[in-house]
Amino acid sequence: MMDTFGMTDFHKKIKYPFALLILLMVAGVYLFVNATGGIKYVFSHSMYLPIVLAAIIFGVRGGLLIGILGGLVLGPYMPIDTVTGEPQETINWLYRIGFFSLVGLTVGFASDRAIFYLKKIKWLANHDEPTGLPNSRMMGKFIRSLPDPFGSSRGSHFLLGIALSNAVEIEMNFGANAVHHVLSQLAGLARSELPCNPPVCRISPNCLGVILRNTSEADMMRLTANLVKALKKPIAFGDLHLHCDAYLGGVVLEGVIDEPRAYIEKTRFAVSVAATKKQYDTIFISQENDAKVRENIELLGELPHALEAREIAMHYQPKVLAQTGYICGVEALMRWNHPVRGKIPPNLFIPRAEESTLIDQVTFFAIDQALGQLARWEKDGITGMRMAVNISTRNIMHRDFANTVQQLLDSHGVNGERLELEITETSFMEYVESSLEKLATLSKSSIILTIDDFGTGYSSLQYLAKLPVSVIKIDQAFVRGLPTDIGSMHIVEVAINLAHKLGMTVVAEGVETRAAYDYLRNTGCEILQGYYVSLPITAGEFEKLYNQYGGQLLEV
Structure with a gap:
């Protein structure tokens, strides 16, 4: 029909x-x-x-x-x-x-x-009615009509996305017509800046798509760099001049193109990544990157089962007092032993979990397992230690987070002062104002709060005195250069002195040499952690290590 x-x-x-x-x-x-x-x-x-x-x-x-x-x-x-x-x-x-x-x-x-x-x-x-531009359906037709570039010396075909990241802000203040007008102007700008007057389509409410045919990678980077500069110019809307936060991302149209929608979706994803990272350089999704994204999504889907099946186990990295070498605590770290994929590093699933709703389940699992182990060690005579667990900003924003942590402490019979929650400085500073009250609730339960990766944020100093934290952890990027890197030495010394003046304890992670250990001890750092002290180990291995040395891992 x-x-x-x-x-x-x-x-x-x-x-x-x-x-x-x-x-x-x-x-x-x-x-x-x-x-x-x-x-x-x-x-x-x-x-x-x-x-x-x-x-x-x-x-x-x-x-x-x-x-x-x-x-x-x-x-x-x-x-x-x-x-x-x-x-x-x-x-x-x-x-x-x-x-x-x-x-x-x-x-x-x-x-x-x-x-x-x-x-x-x-x-x-x-077509998109408000702008008159071809839409994603038409883009699919354009993609299908492309000749196969395989083996061509003239270059590849690229689908480039141009996202207006402040479209919602423009619409809220100036109306939807302003967004339509800006996108129409951006489409005209793209046609004038790019060769051969390529077709420009509106592939989503705030994203344009444009095809570049037979273009080398070098030419593509040059063209997109020029386009980025052009997109920084304000767009006239009546008597106003509107600033446009435009980000570029794209995908190489590889091989036989029989399903254009997949490429359009990848382009949307690429520009969303660029906007999230505030990266004005063009981000391209390759087949290799695409495979990694699929793998990460698959891992995320398997994560709830892995938690229930206890495929994820906790390892513990000892921390020692710099002046004595005695163990004062451990940091709980996740290790995933997948039945098919084998050992999966935390950096392959933890960052992705932090961006999803699974992070609360993952964090509560880690705290529960860590507190349970700490309680068992207390019964076995390994006493007086603190258990550090990494948490996410999203955990703090959860309205029941503090209550749930307190319930876990009560269920294992552990005092709050034995639990140390570490949160990275860079992620925390984005939500510092809204987090202060929630952090204060945790602090009232005697829970130790630590700023992890201290020194990597750019705006922490103005909030440091207000935060209910008692420990800062100097990022390993500064510690690894000690004691030969002059810049790292100055940063570490300033951080230690500042923390002490605010009544805080200083932990240094990433200690890998005796020279770094001695320097940090002499500079006034109280607690040290790193491969020189010990690798992350299982609970059983930690017990043997503790008993073997009587709790003193290093001679001072």
């Missing part, structure tokens, strides 16, 4: 063959009526067929023309009776011409309106 979008094209193709057919039908009706005895018989009504057909195919003009022509051939040139030759009265054939013409006009008008709406439906199916 012919679909709606193909009817108008079919209509165009049949016009000219049917014009000849309609004329032949008019002549045929004339001969038929003449052969059957003249106009006095009912056969003259056969003329409605070519009239209606002409009106449907050619509209008002076709219906009117054939109505008049049909009325004439059955009018003065057709007798009432062909045997007697009696002619028609003038009023009869004039009325017939008028009635035939009225039928042709009526059907033709209906046909014209139907074709108009079919064309509009077809246009709307392939």
Whole structure:
């Protein structure tokens, strides 16, 4: 069955063959009526067929023309009776011409309106109405029409996305028309900046897509760099000039292109990544990156089962007092032993979990397991230690987080002062204002709060005195350069002195050499952690290590 979008094209193709057919039908009706005895018989009504057909195919003009022509051939040139030759009265054939013409006009008008709406439906199916730009469906057609670039020396085909990240802000302040106007202007800018005036489509409410054909990677980077510069110019909207936060991302159109929507979705993903990272350089999703994304999504889907099946186990990295070398605590770290994939590093699933709703389940699992182990060690005589667990900003924003942590402490019979929650500085500073009250609730339970990776944030100093934290953890990026890197030495010394003036304890992670250990101890750092002290180990291995050395891992 012919679909709606193909009817108008079919209509165009049949016009000219049917014009000849309609004329032949008019002549045929004339001969038929003449052969059957003249106009006095009912056969003259056969003329409605070519009239209606002409009106449907050619509209008002076709219906009117054939109505008049049909009325004439059955009018003065057709007798009432062909045997007697009696002619028609003038009023009869004039009325017939008028009635035939009225039928042709009526059907033709209906046909014209139907074709108009079919064309509009077809246009709307392939275009974005507010901007007039082709839409994602049309982009799919453009992609399918591309020649296969495989083996071509002229380069590859790229689908480039241009996302307006502040579209919501513009719409809230200036209305939806402002967004449509800005996107239309950005489309024109892209056409003028990129070679060969490429088609630009609106592939999502705030994203444009443009195809670049036969382009080398070097040319692509050059073109996108120029486009980024051009997109920084404000867009005129009436008397206003609007700033546009535009980000670029794209995908290489590789191999046989039989499913364009997949490439469009990857392009949307690429620009969303660029916007999230605030990266103005163009981000391209390759097949390798695509495979990694699929793997990460698969891992995330398997994560809840892994927690229930205890595929994820906790390892513990000891921390020692710098002045004595005695163990004062451990940091609980996750290790995933997948039944098929083997050992999966935390950096493959923890960051992705932090971006999803699974992070609360993961964090509560880690705290529960860590507190349970700490309680068992207390019973076995390994006492006085703190258990550090990493948490996410999203955990803090959870309204029941503090209550749930307290319930876990109570269920294992562990005092709050034995639990240390570490949160990274860079992620925390994005939500510091809204987090202060929730952090204060945790602090009232005697839970130790630590700023992890201290020194990597850019705005922490203005909040440091306000935060209910008692420990800062210097990022390993500064520790690994000690004691030879002058810059790292200055940063570490300033951080230690600042923390002490605020009454905070300092932990240094990433201690890998004796020289770094001695430097940090002499500089006033209280607690040290790193491969020089110990690798992350299982609970059983920790017990053996603790008992073997009586809790003192290092000689001072």
